[in-house]
Amino acid sequence: MRDSQITLTVGESRHLQATDASDAAAKAVWSSSDSKIAAVSADGAVTAVAPGSCTITATLSADSTVFGNVTVTVVPAQTESPENSDEIGTTEPIPAKTEPPAAQADPTEPTYIQGILIANKTYALPKTFDPGVDPEAKAMFDKMQKAAAQEGLNIYISSGYRSYDYQVKVYNSMVKAYGKKYADEVSARPGYSEHQTGLVFDLNSIDLSFAQTKESKWVDAHAHEYGFIIRYPEGKDAITGYSYEPWHLRYLGVENATKVYNSGLTLEEYLGITSKYPD
Incomplete structure (x- = not known):
């Protein structure tokens, strides 16, 4: 696999590829440990379904001992908060997914x-x-x-x-x-x-x-x-x-x-x- 871990927003899709360039890799069998969180198609297209984490596995059809895993984390889609709403049960907005700051080995600020x-x-x-x-x-x-x-x-x-x-x-x-x-x-x-x-x-x-x-x-x-x-x-x-x-x-x-x-x-x-x- 090109990635070992990816993060998707609910509703988002991404196509995964096996890193093996052989013909066998093209015949990989794709599966999800929990399709209620992220589903995967026969050609490796992953679709985020609900918040949570699961594992997507690609197994070579020619050799079941050869496989690769990707951990998929699904985060909620941002929801709009109604302006001036006092209604009970109104869904609170989930923070927008933004690019996290770069980590520093020896930071000067938290x-x-x-x-x-x-x-x-x-x-x-x-x-x-x-x-x-x-x-x-x-x-x-x-x-x-x-x-x-x-x-x-x-x-x-x-x-x-x-x-x-x-x-x-x-x-x-x-x-x-x-x-x-x-x-x-x-x-x-x-x-x-x-x-x-x-x-x-x-x-x-x-x-x-x-x-x-x-x-x-x-x-x-x-x-x-x-x-x-x-x-x-x-x-x-x-x-x-x-x-x-x-x-x-x-x-x-x-x-x-x-x-x-x-x-x-x-x-x-x-x-x-x-x-x-x-x-």
Whole structure:
């Protein structure tokens, strides 16, 4: 395949081609892992159907062991917001898909995309960026914690703000213990950690067992009401750059968090950006 990952808007189409120039490549059999998100025709034309992610596969008919995959991310089409409308149920506009800013290996300023501070494997934060815990995010967490407590649930912060220097220690300890490859799957390199934004809280046990608790299920359903999203959802590793973390909450504000939650997309998918280290 010429591309390993593409992003399309609902309704948009793109023709894919196998990179093998042989006659066998021309007879590739195309398939989609989820045609409800993106459908593919017999000649490799991909059509975005609904928001989400799926995999398009081309398998050579002459040899089924030879194949190629493309990850397709479908983002919502921009909708027009009726002027001066107070009608209940009016669809809120999805931010227009724009060309994301170029990533910098050693930035001097943090990156904001559509007003949202970004820290992922593509976009690093300056070493000097040192905001501490965001007071609005903490106030909204406190409010969410009280709401959960009223239902007999106990959610608490186990890890919050981390400075650049502190993340150096965290990441290096992971590399020393488990190796660089595994460390990059579960821990951020210094400057690339969301914890440095001051907008992230890790909850409770910081373990996958948290996903099976009543607290986790309540957070999944209600976090957006307080401005938070589950930043690294299950099955989205290839998009977010990190394995599933049901405990990792990112504060976006109620409006943005609700839009992302209702879209069913990760933050990367919603904004149309990548999360990949430069090397």
